[in-house]
Amino acid sequence: EAQARTQAFQQFLSASDVIISTDPEIGDRVLGVFVRLVEAGKRSQFGDVAKQLPWEYVVIRNDQKATGLAFSSGKLCLYTGLVNATETDDQLAAAVGHLAAKVLTRHQAEDISRNFMKQADAGESGREPDKPRKSEELEKAWRKTQREEADYVGMLLSADAGYDPRGAIALYKRLEGPGSQRAKTLEKRLPEAMARFNAARSDPGGPAASH
Numbered sequence: 361e362a363q364a365r366t367q368a369f370q371q372f373l374s375a376s377d378v379i380i381s382t383d384p385e386i387g388d389r390v391l392g393v394f395v396r397l398v399e400a401g402k403r404s405q406f407g408d409v410a411k412q413l414p415w416e417y418v419v420i421r422n423d424q425k426a427t428g429l430a431f432s433s434g435k436l437c438l439y440t441g442l443v444n445a446t447e448t449d450d451q452l453a454a455a456v457g458h459l460a461a462k463v464l465t466r467h468q469a470e471d472i473s474r475n476f477m478k479q480a481d482a483g484e485s486g487r488e489p490d491k492p493r494k495s496e497e498l499e500k501a502w503r504k505t506q507r508e509e510a511d512y513v514g515m516l517l518s519a520d521a522g523y524d525p526r527g528a529i530a531l532y533k534r535l536e537g538p539g540s541q542r543a544k545t546l547e548k549r550l551p552e553a554m555a556r557f558n559a560a561r562s563d564p565g566g567p568a569a570s571h
Contacts, residue, residue, distance in 0.1 A: 369435040381419040397456050400521035406464035430462040450527025457514030522560045525553035
């Protein structure tokens with residue numbers, strides 16, 4: 361699986377419309393956050409997975425896309441539109457944390473399982489023409505659950521790395537507006553993240569020491 365995902369990453373980078381950013385300011389900023397998030401991942405409950413992956417990131421030059429991609433081989437892609445949308449490193453850590461969380465929670469492996477579900481559903485008969493297939497309904501619910509999980513785990517990773525988890529809430533409000541449902545969901549889990557952030561800050565040798 362990891363080999364297949366590495367190939368997918370290379371194929372993505374070789375696409376004619378993919379241009380890697382060479383902006384040193386953006387590169388240095390993302391690198392600093394990326395390193396701390398990966399180290400936090402290695403100390404987390406997902407440490408066994410994180411330590412085995414050849415982590416790497418690239419920034420893709422596209423100011424119109426405020427998003428990113430994650431490959432299960434530990435390769436992360438951020439568009440410049442996403443990096444530029446972040447006002448602080450705390451917000452950038454939430455973005456990188458979300459992508460790292462997608463890797464650590466093995467979302468891509470679950471994608472493969474869903475493909476089998478779709479194949480099994482392909483021969484469904486007796487369905488009303490205007491009614492969505494059961495697999496389509498499950499797919500929508502599954503993706504929502506995955507996104508919420510990545511938001512949550514990503515926020516905890518950023519907190520463990522010494523970044524203020526309130527940055528995640530601020531980021532999603534910037535991307536989706538003040539009524540962002542993702543921000544509201546994370547607000548309910550903020551006390552846990554703040555406790556971990558404060559613990560990281562109080563550790564003299566911890567990640568927040570150089571923050």
